[in-house]
Amino acid sequence: MENDQNPINNMLQIKHNRWPSTHDLKKIWHPEWFQGNRKHKNYFEGWYIKNVSTGGKDTMAFIPGISMGDARHHAFVQAINGKTGKTWYFKYPLEDFRYAQNQFAVRVGNNYFSSNGAEIDLRSGTDHIRGQLSFSKQVKFPVSLKRPGIMGWYRYVPLMECYHGVVSMDHDVAGTISINGKKTDFTGGRGYIEKDWGSSMPEAWVWMQSNSFEQPGASFMLSIARVPWTGKTFPGFLGFLLSNNKQTHFATYSGAKIKNLERDGDHVTVCIEGKDFFLHVEGEKEAGPQEKGALKAPMQGQMDRIIFESIDSRLYVALTNKQGHPLFEGTGHNAGLEMIGDTSLLQP
Numbered sequence: 001m002e003n004d005q006n007p008i009n010n011m012l013q014i015k016h017n018r019w020p021s022t023h024d025l026k027k028i029w030h031p032e033w034f035q036g037n038r039k040h041k042n043y044f045e046g047w048y049i050k051n052v053s054t055g056g057k058d059t060m061a062f063i064p065g066i067s068m069g070d071a072r073h074h075a076f077v078q079a080i081n082g083k084t085g086k087t088w089y090f091k092y093p094l095e096d097f098r099y100a101q102n103q104f105a106v107r108v109g110n111n112y113f114s115s116n117g118a119e120i121d122l123r124s125g126t127d128h129i130r131g132q133l134s135f136s137k138q139v140k141f142p143v144s145l146k147r148p149g150i151m152g153w154y155r156y157v158p159l160m161e162c163y164h165g166v167v168s169m170d171h172d173v174a175g176t177i178s179i180n181g182k183k184t185d186f187t188g189g190r191g192y193i194e195k196d197w198g199s200s201m202p203e204a205w206v207w208m209q210s211n212s213f214e215q216p217g218a219s220f221m222l223s224i225a226r227v228p229w230t231g232k233t234f235p236g237f238l239g240f241l242l243s244n245n246k247q248t249h250f251a252t253y254s255g256a257k258i259k260n261l262e263r264d265g266d267h268v269t270v271c272i273e274g275k276d277f278f279l280h281v282e283g284e285k286e287a288g289p290q291e292k293g294a295l296k297a298p299m300q301g302q303m304d305r306i307i308f309e310s311i312d313s314r315l316y317v318a319l320t321n322k323q324g325h326p327l328f329e330g331t332g333h334n335a336g337l338e339m340i341g342d343t344s345l346l347q348p
Helices: 022-029 152-156
Strands: 043-052 059-068 074-081 087-092 097-099 105-108 111-114 117-124 127-139 162-179 182-185 189-198 205-210 219-229 232-243 246-251 257-264 267-273 277-284 294-299 302-308 310-321 326-340
Touching: 043 162, 059 111, 059 310, 074 105, 074 294, 087 117, 087 294, 127 189, 162 219, 162 232, 189 219, 205 267, 205 277, 205 310, 232 310, 232 326, 246 277, 277 326, 302 326
Parallel strands: none
Antiparallel strands: 043 059, 043 189, 059 074, 074 087, 097 105, 105 111, 111 117, 117 127, 127 162, 162 182, 162 189, 205 219, 205 326, 219 232, 232 246, 257 267, 267 277, 277 310, 294 302, 310 326
C-alpha cells in the first residue's frame, strides 16, 4: 500500500486560476482520482469503501472525504457498522488531508485509503477503530471517450450539483478491523468502492448496491435522483449489473426509462426498460430502529444534512431480455440501501 508505493505527495492547496490545467482535464477520464483542488467553497468529495466478510456475517464501510462550506473547511472519515447500524464521524483539520496526483490514494490524519487497501486508526472519545485491509482483483468500471465513467456524457457537463463515479465494482478483501478491541476478519470477503463530489447531494434519491449474491462475481448498483438541470429538475438514474464477467449498463443517457417506482415504508420496487432488456429490482431494509445508519451528507459543501443508510438490506434483481428470457436473477445480501427525501419526485 502506501509504504510500498509512496503515492501521497500533495496537500490540498486551493487554486484560484480560471482555466483548468492539463491534469484537471485528465481527471474526467479518471473519476477515482481526487477531483478537487480548484474550488474553495461549496464543495465536497468523498469515497465510499464497503467491505463484507466471508459469509456476510459482518459489513463495515468507510467514507473519507473533505467538506468546504463557508469557513468550516475540514476533512473527515465516516464509518458505519452494518451489523449494529452504529455510525461515527471523525473530523480532521483540512490540512490533514493528502492525496495522490494520478491515482486514488488519500490520507486523512493517520488513515490511508486507496484502490489497493486501507490503513485505519480512528479515535473519538472511548471509541477506537483500527486495522488494515488489502484489496485485489478489482473489476473497474470501463471508461472511454464516449462514456468517461458511469455518468456517461453528463460527466462533461460543468457545474452539476453532484457527480458520481464507480471505482471498483467488485474485489477481494483481506485483513482485519478492530472496534474497541473486538476484531473482525474480512479475509476472503468482498469489497466495493464508489464516490461522489460536487456541491450538494440531490434533493431526493434512492441508492442500492450489493456484490454479495449467490452468483460469484455478481455486482449491482442503481442510483435514482432528482437532478437539477438548466433551472429545472428531472429524475435521472444510472447503474450497472455485473454477472458472468458481462456488464449491463442502464442510465438516463442511454435511453433507458423508469417504468415504475414504488416505495412502501422500508421497501422499494423499481422497474426499468432498456433498448433490449427489462430490469426489475426490489430493495428492503432489515427491520430495526429508524435512527440506524445515520450519516452526514453535504449541502453546499457543508456536512449539515443527516441521512440514513442501511448496509444490511436485501436486493432482489431480475434482468430479462425483451422476449422475457431470464438473463440474471438473484438476491443480494449485505446490501446498501438509501431512500432519501420525497421519493415520489423520482417517479416517471
